[in-house]
Amino acid sequence: MIKFDVVVIGGGPAGLSAALTLAKSGMEVAVVEKGEYAGSKNVMGGVLYTHPLLEIVDNAVERMVNEKAVERSVIEQNMFLLGNGSVLKVGHRNPEWKNTPNAFTVLRAKFDQWFAKIVEEAGVLIITKTKVEDFIWENGKIKGVITSRPEGEIYCKAVIIAEGVNPILTMKAGLRKEDIKPNMAAVAVKEVIDMPEDIINTAFNVDSKSGVTYEILGEWSEGMFGMGFLYTNKDSISIGCGVLIEELKHRNIKPYQLLDNLKNHPIISDIIGEYKNNVKEYLAHLIPEGGYYSIPQLYGDNVLVCGDAAMLVNSIHREGSNHAITSGRLAAETLVDAFNKGEISKKTLKSYVERLKESFILKDLEKYKDLMPTMEKNQHFIELYPSLFNRLATRFLTVDGTPKTDVEWQIIDSLRNERGLIGLGMDALKLWKGVR
Numbered sequence: 452m453i454k455f456d457v458v459v460i461g462g463g464p465a466g467l468s469a470a471l472t473l474a475k476s477g478m479e480v481a482v483v484e485k486g487e488y489a490g491s492k493n494v495m496g497g498v499l500y501t502h503p504l505l506e507i508v509d510n511a512v513e514r515m516v517n518e519k520a521v522e523r524s525v526i527e528q529n530m531f532l533l534g535n536g537s538v539l540k541v542g543h544r545n546p547e548w549k550n551t552p553n554a555f556t557v558l559r560a561k562f563d564q565w566f567a568k569i570v571e572e573a574g575v576l577i578i579t580k581t582k583v584e585d586f587i588w589e590n591g592k593i594k595g596v597i598t599s600r601p602e603g604e605i606y607c608k609a610v611i612i613a614e615g616v617n618p619i620l621t622m623k624a625g626l627r628k629e630d631i632k633p634n635m636a637a638v639a640v641k642e643v644i645d646m647p648e649d650i651i652n653t654a655f656n657v658d659s660k661s662g663v664t665y666e667i668l669g670e671w672s673e674g675m676f677g678m679g680f681l682y683t684n685k686d687s688i689s690i691g692c693g694v695l696i697e698e699l700k701h702r703n704i705k706p707y708q709l710l711d712n713l714k715n716h717p718i719i720s721d722i723i724g725e726y727k728n729n730v731k732e733y734l735a736h737l738i739p740e741g742g743y744y745s746i747p748q749l750y751g752d753n754v755l756v757c758g759d760a761a762m763l764v765n766s767i768h769r770e771g772s773n774h775a776i777t778s779g780r781l782a783a784e785t786l787v788d789a790f791n792k793g794e795i796s797k798k799t800l801k802s803y804v805e806r807l808k809e810s811f812i813l814k815d816l817e818k819y820k821d822l823m824p825t826m827e828k829n830q831h832f833i834e835l836y837p838s839l840f841n842r843l844a845t846r847f848l849t850v851d852g853t854p855k856t857d858v859e860w861q862i863i864d865s866l867r868n869e870r871g872l873i874g875l876g877m878d879a880l881k882l883w884k885g886v887r
């Protein structure tokens with residue numbers, strides 16, 4: 452009989468982080484990963500924040516850079532509001548982030564493999580090309596997993612579910628009653644476009660170690676609430692977008708049509724230029740965007756759930772992988788305490804929720820719990836404001852001999868005609884309530 456202290460389902464950031472934390476506490480751990488290798492099926496924009504890795508991997512930054520697990524250190528972040536042919540931008544550049552990286556751009560196939568190697572070095576067995584299909588139950592408690600391999604039962608004292616956004620095993624464990632609904636996840640599509648390193652350096656005004664990010668709202672999404680992105684890798688760029696499944700179904704639009712809109716918008720097309728069609732990879736994946744209200748039961752007897760499987764994504768701040776790594780660590784620390792107490796029951800594992808509440812994860816998700824529903828219910832935030840603000844910026848900055856007071860009145864008139872001053876006030880209030 453194959454037996455481990457803990458089986459972790461899924462070798463993404465959440466599962467690998469949990470496995471590493473457990474192994475460092477001396478536990479016998481197996482990670483079961485259905486992909487050919489860790490990361491082979493995983494998709495992310497992807498901006499990876501360094502803070503959660505610094506807590507679990509010694510010299511994380513040096514190792515990631517030296518072992519080429521990451522692309523570029525993000526030194527500049529921009530928000531683009533696309534209008535009809537124009538853009539309103541907000542950005543921040545801090546070259547100090549080159550010396551003390553806050554975040555790296557990553558390609559998941561590379562990054563996850565690197566992370567898996569660190570986890571294996573700590574003594575974890577990673578079983579790839581193997582799917583967990585069900586649990587072994589005894590007296591109502593999980594005692595192991597049934598895998599896709601012949602005679603593939605693995606027994607264990609506890610299981611951590613880190614299966615990502617499709618909560619099949621979370622449901623089988625009884626931690627989620629029903630599958631995620633179309634308003635709880637976005638379909639995201641992404642292309643990796645080849646672009647020579649020196650061209651990226653010139654186009655984005657960076658050196659080979661530094662990178663730039665753009666989050667992009669507005670005209671590309673045909674009035675649907677969605678986020679586009681463009682990130683610089685070493686010698687490619689990642690460009691993509693995500694929109695709620697519910698909206699796509701309702702409007703009968705395919706996600707790649709939206710990606711085409713984004714790539715063909717004059718502002719974006721100017722940035723990626725002649726390289727637009729140098730598509731090296733095309734990827735699609737779901738992002739859990741249901742936020743606070745969609746979090747399942749996070750623990751049961753002998754079982755915990757973390758990362759995307761627990762719906763722990765802050766889509767407002769494009770933070771998912773850092774929540775995954777941190778929740779994986781917190782789930783593992785909860786288990787280590789429970790093992791030390793000799794009781795791996797609901798009663799002891801409940802403290803996982805307290806740990807998440809004390810961390811930034813549940814604090815942030817609770818803070819933004821009503822923002823996404825507000826944006827979804829108020830389509831004009833996306834249908835009207837990006838184009839309106841672009842037109843107003845164009846008017847404000849066009850010097851044509853009109854006295855400034857008249858320009859200001861023209862702007863006030865436009866706001867009054869297109870949204871109404873009461874509407875504007877209400878929207879400001881809704882936004883404030885959503886982020887306070």
Ligand SMILES: Cc1cc2nc3c(=O)[nH]c(=O)nc-3n(C[C@H](O)[C@H](O)[C@H](O)COP(=O)(O)OP(=O)(O)OC[C@H]3O[C@@H](n4cnc5c(N)ncnc54)[C@H](O)[C@@H]3O)c2cc1C
Nearest residue numbers: 461463464465485496497498583615639758759771772775
């Ligand atoms: C387009 C896109 C852009 C994103 N951009 C960002 C970003 O810029 N920054 C950021 O922080 N986050 C981003 N995210 C979110 C981020 O990717 C996720 O939050 C993160 O990957 C979650 O990690 P995880 O380990 O929980 O799940 P995953 O990374 O999905 O890993 C789950 C793993 O479990 C395996 N698995 C699933 N079922 C089974 C099974 N039954 N048996 C065995 N193995 C199984 C899968 O193969 C996979 O390897 C983005 C997501 C998408 C889709």
